[in-house]
Amino acid sequence: MANHKPNMTVYRIMQGLSGIVAKVVFRRKFLRNEINDKKGPMVIIGNHEAALDFTTIVGATKEPITFVVSDSFYNTLPFRKAMKMIGVIPKQQFQTTIKEISLMRSAIKHDDILMFFPAGLMSDDGLSTPIPSSTYAFLQWLGADVYVARVSGTYFCTPKWSSKIRPGRTYTDIYKLIDKDELPLMTEQQIKEKVKEALTFDTYKEQEELKIKYLGASNVKGLENVLYICPNCKQEFTIRAKKKHTLYCTECGFAHKSDKYGFLHNVGSVGEEIRYVSDWSRMIHDQVKEDMESGKLTKLYSKATIQTIDYKKKKYVTVGRAHVTLTPEKFIISGPINCKYQHLEIPISHFASLPFKPGCRIEVQHGKTTYRCLLDDCKLATKFVDMVRIYYEIENSKQ
Secondary structure, eight states: OOOSSOOHHHHHHHHHHHHHHHHHTSOEEEEEETTTTOOSSEEEEEOOSSTTGGGGTGGGOSSOEEEEEEHHHHTTSTTHHHHHHTTOEEEOTTOOOHHHHHHHHHHHHTTOEEEEOTTOSOOSSSBOOOOOTHHHHHHHHHOSEEEEEEEESHHHHSOTTOSOOOOOOEEEEEEEEEOTTTGGGSOHHHHHHHHHHHHOOBHHHHHHHHOOOOTTTTOOTTGGGTOOBOTTTOOBSOEEEETTTEEEETTTOOEEEEOTTSOEEEOSSSSOOOOOHHHHHHHHHHHHHHHHHHTSOOOEEEEEEEEEEETTTTEEEEEEEEEEEEOSSEEEEEEEETTEEEEEEEEOTTOSOOOEETTTEEEEEETTEEEEEEESSGGGHHHHHHHHHHHHHHHHHTO
C-alpha cells in the first residue's frame, strides 16, 4: 500500500531543494495557486514541458503531495530510498498495472493529494506530447476534485534536446478544473475536452506574448536531432548546428539563427522563415505522416545496444545487442539479450509516445521490463518516436 504518512523531515528537505531550483533556475512566479491552503483528497494533473517541472509545484502547498513518476526514473536514481519514504509512486509509462492503480486509488481514499503528468513525457519541440486515452476514464474513476498545475517557460530553461541550463522566468498556474461532484455527470469525451484544453501547449506561441529572455536561449546545439528534416529541400538528416546559434542544411543553403528569446530568423539564401521550432516540428510530423499513409514509409530499423535496469546497481546496464524494427503494429527486438537469443514482438497500440533522448536512444516497455535501445543509427531516435505518435494518432482517429 502507499505510504500515507510520509517522513515529513525528508519531505521538507525535498521541498527546500525544489524551492531552490524553482527560484534559481526557473525563477517561478505563481499566476494562481488555488491549493495553497487546501487539503486532499484531490488530483493534480500537470502539463510537462521539462524534466524538473515538479519542482515548481512541490512548494505550492504545505501539505505533502504524492507524486507519480516513471518506474525508469524511480529505479535509476541514487535516492530511491528517500522517494519511497515520501510516498512516491513509480508507474510504468503508457501502461498501468493493477498494483499501480491500487496505489493511486488508495492515496485518494486516504485523503492525499495525488499529482501526475498525464502525457508522461516532457516536450522535445515545445509542443505538448500525446495524452493516453485511458486518462479520462481514470480521472472519473478516482472521483476526486481535479486541479491543473500548468507551467510556462520551463521548456526554455531545460530543453530536452540540450544539456545546458538556461535560467529565466517561468510561470505556474494552479486552479480547479473539475469538481468531484461534476465528474459522474460528465461523459468521457467532455472530460477529455477539458483536460486537453488545460494541458495542451505551444511554448513558442506563448513566448510570443511573454517575451522572456533566457540565458543562452540562442544556443541551438542538439536541436538538429529534433528538427531532422529540412523545410526547404525536404531532405532528412541534413540539418546541422554551427556557432551555437545557427541551424543550417548541408544540401541546399537553408539556414536559421536563434535569438535570445528562442525564436528563429532566416539567415540563409533559400526558404521561407520559420519563426517557431514548434512549426518546424509540425512540418516534419506532416511529412512523415504523409509518407506513412502513402505507403512510402512502412517500417523503421536500426541495430542497437540493449540495456535494462539493474535494480541492485540502480542504473541501466548493457545486456546485449539486437535488431530493432518498428512496424505499424509492433516493435520487434531480436538478438542475443542476457546471453540468450530473443525475439520480442511488442504491440504498440497503447503507446502514445516513447521515452527517448534525441540523437541517441529510445526506450520500449514490454511488461515489467524497459528496453533502452542505444541506436547505432542514432539520428533515427526522433523519427522512431514521430512514427509511434502518428500510429497512435491514426488509430485513435478511427474510434
